Amino acid sequence: MAQIRIDHLRKDFGSFNAVKASTFTIEDGEFFMLLGPSGCGKTTTLRMMAGLEFPTSGQIYIDGEEVGQKPASQRDIAFVFQMFALYPHMNVRRNISYPLVSQGMKRAQVRAKVAEVAGILGIESILDRPVGGLSSGDRQRVALGRAIVRDPKAFFMDEPLGALDAEFREHMAEELRALHDRMGATTVYVTHDQLEAMQMGDKIVVMNHGVVEQFGVPQQIYDWPATRFVAAFIGSPAMNFLDFDGTVGKHATSVSFGGATFDIPEQLDGARGALTLGVRPEHVHLSDAARYRGRIVAAEYLGTTQIVTLDTAHGPVKARIPSHERVQVGSTTGLDLDPRKLTLFDATTGRALVSAANQGVLSHG
Numbered sequence: 001m002a003q004i005r006i007d008h009l010r011k012d013f014g015s016f017n018a019v020k021a022s023t024f025t026i027e028d029g030e031f032f033m034l035l036g037p038s039g040c041g042k043t044t045t046l047r048m049m050a051g052l053e054f055p056t057s058g059q060i061y062i063d064g065e066e067v068g069q070k071p072a073s074q075r076d077i078a079f080v081f082q083m084f085a086l087y088p089h090m091n092v093r094r095n096i097s098y099p100l101v102s103q104g105m106k107r108a109q110v111r112a113k114v115a116e117v118a119g120i121l122g123i124e125s126i127l128d129r130p131v132g133g134l135s136s137g138d139r140q141r142v143a144l145g146r147a148i149v150r151d152p153k154a155f156f157m158d159e160p161l162g163a164l165d166a167e168f169r170e171h172m173a174e175e176l177r178a179l180h181d182r183m184g185a186t187t188v189y190v191t192h193d194q195l196e197a198m199q200m201g202d203k204i205v206v207m208n209h210g211v212v213e214q215f216g217v218p219q220q221i222y223d224w225p226a227t228r229f230v231a232a233f234i235g236s237p238a239m240n241f242l243d244f245d246g247t248v249g250k251h252a253t254s255v256s257f258g259g260a261t262f263d264i265p266e267q268l269d270g271a272r273g274a275l276t277l278g279v280r281p282e283h284v285h286l287s288d289a290a291r292y293r294g295r296i297v298a299a300e301y302l303g304t305t306q307i308v309t310l311d312t313a314h315g316p317v318k319a320r321i322p323s324h325e326r327v328q329v330g331s332t333t334g335l336d337l338d339p340r341k342l343t344l345f346d347a348t349t350g351r352a353l354v355s356a357a358n359q360g361v362l363s364h365g
Helices: 042-050 092-102 107-121 136-148 166-183 194-200 218-223 228-233
Strands: 004-013 016-026 031-035 057-062 077-080 154-158 186-191 203-208 211-216 240-248 254-257 260-263 271-279 284-286 293-301 305-311 317-322 332-337 343-346
Touching: 004 042, 016 042, 016 203, 016 211, 031 042, 031 194, 042 057, 042 077, 042 154, 042 186, 042 203, 077 136, 092 107, 092 136, 107 136, 107 166, 136 166, 166 194, 186 194, 194 218, 203 218, 203 228, 211 218, 211 228, 228 240, 228 271, 228 343, 240 254, 240 317, 284 317
Parallel strands: 031 186, 031 203, 077 154, 154 186
Antiparallel strands: 004 016, 004 057, 203 211, 240 271, 254 260, 271 343, 284 332, 293 305, 293 332, 305 317
C-alpha cells in the first residue's frame, strides 16, 4: 500500500479550469473521500491520480514516486467505476481472474487468488454464473473482486454505489468500509453524498468549483467548517447562518445584533463589515427567556427528534430538539445558541474567522 501526495495539481480543458492548484496528502492505509457537488473537480482529480487524465501542472506522488505523466498501467492502482464495467461475455470467475491472467500468472495461483477474493466478498456461490443475470449488489462485488485481486498499491473508486437504491447503498457502504479495514488498503473514493463521506471516510477533501475548500477528519469538518460553503454542504439540515453588520475585535468573546448578545469562542482575527454567525441545528435551543426571538413556521417530526424552523430578523433558523418538546406553529419564542460551537464567517469572502475553538483545524484544513 502507499501514501499519495498531491502538490499544486491543476487541470485545464481549453479555457476551462477544472482543478485549481489542489494540495493534500493521503496517508498509507487511509480511506479517503473526495467530496463535492457535481462539476466541482473531484472526478477529474481522481482521474489524474489514476493516470486517466494528465495534469496541466503540479505533481502526483504514489509511494514516493512522481507519476503525474505516467499512464495508468504504470501506476499499480485499481479503479472501480460507478457502472461496474464488467465483461458481459465472461462469468464471474473469469471477470475476477482477468487481471491475473493478463499478467501471465500460473493457473494454480490464479485459482487460489480468486478463491481468496471470493471468500472475502462472500461470492463463492456465484463464481460460475454469468454476470448478466446478477443483482446490482453482486455485480458491484464482482467489480470490487476484479480490483482487489491484484493487491494494488491503491484503490480508486468513482461513486461506486451511485447506481444502487438507497437501502442497499447504505448496506454496501458498510461492507466497503469493513472490506477496507480488513485489507488495510489505501482507498480514494469520490462521492457527492456528504452522509456517505462522513460515514465511511478517515479523511475528507471538500471541493467546490475546482478548489479544495477544506481537508481534514469528518468530525473536524462538521464541527469547524473552514468556509460557508462547507458549512452549508456538510450536515442535514445544514448549518444556520445569521447575517449582520458589525465589528468583531481581536480577542472578542461576544457579538451583538438583533437586540441580543451572543457569547462566542475567543476570536483570534478581527473583522468588521458584513459578517455571518453560523450554528448547527443541534446547538440551537428554544427558550422563552432568550432575548433573540423567532417565529415558529414549521415542525418536522423525526422520531427521537424534531426539526423546528423559525423566521428571525437575521435569517431562517432550524433547531434540532427532542421530539417530546411541545412547540406551537405560529408562536414566538427565544433562541439560545451554544457559545462553544459558534463560527463567525466573513460574509464577503465566505471564510471562517479563526477562533480559539477552530484554530487547530483551520491551520491544517
